[in-house]
Amino acid sequence: MPTLLKGIPASPGIAIGKAAVWTGPAPGTRNRPFAGIEEELARLSAAVERSKAQLRDIRDRAAVRIGKSESDLFHSHLLMLDDPVLMDPVREGIRSDSLCAEEAVDRAVALLAGKFEAMQNEYLRQRAADVREAGGRLIRNLSGQPSGEVEMRGAGVICARSLSASETSQLDAARAVGIVTAEGGATSHAAILARALGIPSVAGVASLLAETRDGDDVIVDGSAGEVLLRPGEEALELYRRRAAEESRARAGRTADDGPAITRDGVRIEVLANISCVAEADAALAAGAEGVGVLRSEFLFFHREAPPSGEEQFEAYREVLSRMAPRRVVVRTLDAGGDKVLPGWQGAPEENPELGLRGIRLCLRNEALFGCQLAALMRAAAFGNLAIMLPMVSTLEEVRRSKEIIARAGGGVRVPLGVMIETPAAALMAEELAEEVDFFSIGVNDLTQYTLAADRGNRQVAHLYQPFHPAVLRLIQRAADAAIRRGKRVAVCGEMAAHPLAAPLLAGLGIRELSVSVPFIGAVKASIRRVNLGEAGELAEAALKLGTAEEVMRRLGGARE
Amino acid sequence: MISRTVTILNKTGLHARPAGLFVETANGFRSAIKVLKGAKEADARSLLGLMLLEVTPGTEIAIQAHGDDETEAVAALASLVESRFGEAPPTSDS
Known part of the structure; x- marks a missing residue:
């Protein structure tokens, strides 16, 4: 059915x-008849070599396709297969207890993973999973199972x-x-x-x-x-x-390189949201006019300690120089909430979405924040950089950040912006606009906080409505505040890529949209269908409606 | 035999990356090298062994080497630890 x-x-x-x-991956057989010490040891070393060859292959692919922190992970699996702490007990099991190699590995892995699990430190406890993953690979190679x-x-x-x-x-x-x-x-x-x-x-x-x-x-x-x-x-x-x-x-259409211009001749820039260095190339290939959000978290996760300033500098420089002369807006570390920062020993939070995240966490950890800002300022010379602060809810946060930026920058000046993703930021947009050079309205979080609905929660996901008039009125308020002062204002988040959004956002005065790479062509195409005069009327009408459904219907009707 | 006591200063202690650098450095010498923390000890060439020592920032460890290049081995490993494994210093005043 x-x-x-x-x-x-x-x-x-x-x-x-x-x-x-x-x-x-299939678990692989554990029990087979013992074939004698020499035979089992020989099978073991053959399987170790096969596993290492696979891991080297994965590590090298990961380095090219994802990044260094991923490839380091596989490198540590590789080291484990040569490590006496894991491998001596395996050989001992074969020699003294007449275990087949599979069972000897299984036992040694369980014992070692248990030791890691008993440790105090959260990061080290999680290494148990690495030991199991490396051991599982070895067992699959022993029993002739595909490697996964x-x-x-x-x-x-x-x-x-x-x-x-x-x-x-x-x-x-x-x-x-x-x-x-x-x-x-x-x-x-x-x-x-x-x-x-x-x-x-x-x-x-x-x-x-x-x-x-x-x-x-x-x-x-x-x-x-x-x-x-x-x-x-x-x-x-x-x-x-x-x-x-x-x-x-x-x-x-090969890359849609042309500008997106409305039927009445107004240009709207389409930029890309990206999460790793490699995505910069994909963004260019898709016709992005710049990067509207570089999520710098990609450098910080899946590793045991934050990256050094030097490593960050290299990554930022890479993206900036690939995109140059196009603009690259780097969003400073947006961790916290469900995105736990490695090495960060925060108190457990009952309500992490309303907890220590985004700029709040950076200001609490000034060394980390200063290190990121200093790396960004160094990289600024290699392209067209702008810096953006996530999860801002008060003016003090912006002012504190500006002080830290001034200290980290050593005289370098780059445009500074804030994400408008809390209702407080949207309502205080007038004052915020005095402090910064640009806004980027993050509709995903703005919707979540305005309607107080977590879209990951199935019981309330229906209340997560980016087109709700409450959200639109906050977008309008923030956009107006920026436009009146001649500051740039962009919209990022999934809504910007929605087929119905282009006329609405253009009508609200937005001249920059930042979307995931694959949506770039489609968004440009829908901008080219917009007539700004009609879009302004449409937006005005939409703002006066009472429900998200009425807004969607109005927008859908206008498109026919 | 040579032994030297050093204090771990980097942010995370002997986690995977610092421990990995430690192992790589140790592999460059011929001497037998051990790391001692209190009553526990580990082979300096074992990443897993070093991680199992659960060395947190601020902990003292002893690096002990025995062999024909023991002096150089201890000096190299101690300076790796003292340089915080190349991590950024923990304050933002740099």
């Missing part, structure tokens, strides 16, 4: 294929609970036609890589694994965030046509 599942759009486009349900990555390279629509760093780094665009995950969101590893590779993807489909059988026909609509399981012939035919149209459209 056909089933429609809804999730979060993670990478746009339509994919049609057979479900390849991925439940993690080999299966990941299988064809079809990958359906998984979530994808680990090593699995994601192995995805192959030629064979994985689509990706659907039960967990994760638009910024998880898998989503970022799917966008970089142009694989349609939907995340956060909670009931995915309960509903999907291996080999089912699946349609993934990555733009709508929908997954259609076991569609009938009719639906398949419809989506095949749509997919063909899409790919013809893609082939027809």
Whole structure:
């Protein structure tokens, strides 16, 4: 029976294929008859060599495709397979207890992982998972099971609970036609890589694994965030046509390099939101006129300590010089909430979304913040840099930040902006505009905080409405404050990429939109259909409506 | 045999990256090298062993080497620790 599942759009486009349900690598056999000490030791060293070769391959791919922190992770797995603390007990199990190599590895891994789990330090406790992952690989190589990555390279629509760093780094665009995950969101590893590779993807489909059988026909609509399981012939035919149209459209336009100009001649800039150095190239290829949000967190996660100033400098310089002379807005570290900063020993929070996150965390950890700002200021010479502060809710936060920036900058001046993503910031936009050079309205968080609804919570997700008049009125207020002072104002967040948003936002006076790389072409195209005079009237009417549904209907009607 | 006591000053203690640098440095010498923290000890060439010592910032460790290049080995490892493994200093006044 056909089933429609809804999730979060993670990478746009339509994919049609057979479900390849991925439940993690097969565990591998543990029990086999003992073949004698020499034989088991020889099997062990052969499996160690195979595992190391695989890890070197993964490490090198990760270094190119994702970044240094990812490749360091695999490098540490590699070191473990030569480490006497793990390997001596394995050999001992073979020699003294006549265990087959698989069982000897299994026991040594369980013992060692248990020791890590018993440790005080949170970071070290988590290393138990690394020991298990490295050990699991060794056992699979001993028992002749595929290494995991080999299966990941299988064809079809990958359906998984979530994808680990090593699995994601192995995805192959030629064979994985689509990706659907039960967990994760638009910024998880898998989503970022799917966008970089142009694989349609939907995340956060909670009931995915309960509903999907291996080999089912699946349609993934990555733009709508929908997954259609076991569609009938009719639906398949419809989506095949749509997919063909899409790919013809893609082939027809190489990069959409031209400016996006409304029918009445006003230019609206389209910039890219990116999360790693490699995405800068994808942004350029897609016709981005700059980077509207570089999420600097990518440098800070999946590692045990914050990056040094030097490492940050290198990464910023790389993005700035690749994008030059285009503008690059770097959002300073936006950690906290569910994005726990490595090495940060914060008190547990009952309500992390309203807790120590974004600029609040940076101001609490001035050394870390100063180090990032100093690296940015050094990199400023290599391109067109602007700095943006996330999660601002008070003027004091901006003023404190400006002092720290002045100290870190050594005389260098770069434009400074704030994210408008709390209702307080939108309501205080007049005063904030006096302090900074530009605004970027972050509609995702602004919606969450205005409607007090977590879209990850299924019971209230229906209240998360970016087109709600309450959100639109805050956007208008912030935009007006900036425009009156001649300051730049951009909108970022998923709403900016929504097909109905361009006329509305243009009508509110927005002249910059920043969206995920794959949406750039579509957003430019919808801007070119806008008539600014009509858009202004449309926006004015929308602001007076009472519900999000009325707004959507009004916008949809205007498009017909 | 040579032994020297040093205090761990970097932000995270002997976590994976600093421990990895420690192992790589130790691998450059021929001497047998041990790291002692209180009653626990680890082979300086074992990443897992070093992490299991649970060395946090501010902890003292002893680096002990025995072999024909023991003096150089202890000096190199001690200076790695004292340089905070190349991490940024913990204050923002730099």
